[in-house]
Amino acid sequence: MCLSVPMQVEAWVGDGEIAWVVRGERREQANMLLVGAQPVGTWVLVALGFAKEVLDEEGLALTEEALAALAATLDGDYHPDAWFRDLPSARDAA
Template sequence: MCLSVPMQVESWVGDGEIAWVRRGDRREQANMLLVGPQPVGTWLLIALGFAKDVLDEESLALTEEALAALAATLDGDYDPDAWFKDLGGREAA
C-alpha cells in the first residue's frame, strides 16, 4: 500500500517535468507529468516521487485531518469523537 502525502511546490528543475516539493523538513523531487506544470506554492498529493493530484484548500484540509487522525491512532491517542465530526451519527456498513 502506498500513502500519498501533501507537499508544496518549492521550485522547478530544468524543463518543468520535475519540481522540488516540500512538507516541513522533508524535501524531495517530484515528477510532474501527471498534473502538468504548477505554480510555486501549489499543494500536491505526492506518492513514490510522482505528483498525483492538485489540492485545493478544502482537499488539503481534509487530507491533513486524515493524516493527523492516522498519526494519533498510531500514537495510541485516537479519540473517535474528535476526528471526522462530519461522519458523526452514521452507522457502520
C-alpha cells in the same frame, strides 16, 4: 500500501516535468507529469515520487486531518468523535 502526502511546490528543475516539493523539513523531487506544471506554492499529493493530484484548501485540510488521525491512532490516542466530522457516523445512518 502507498500513502500520498501533501507537499508544496517549491521550485522547478530543468524542463518543467520535475519540481522540488517540500513538507516541513522534508524536501524531494517529484515528477509533475500527471498533474502538469503548477505554480510555486501549489499543494499536491505526492506518492512514490509522483505528484498525483492538485489540492485546493479544502482538500488539503481534509488530508491533513486524516494524517493527524492516523498519527493519533498509531500513538494510541484516537478518539472517533474528534476526527472525520465531515463523514456520517454509523450511528447516524441507523
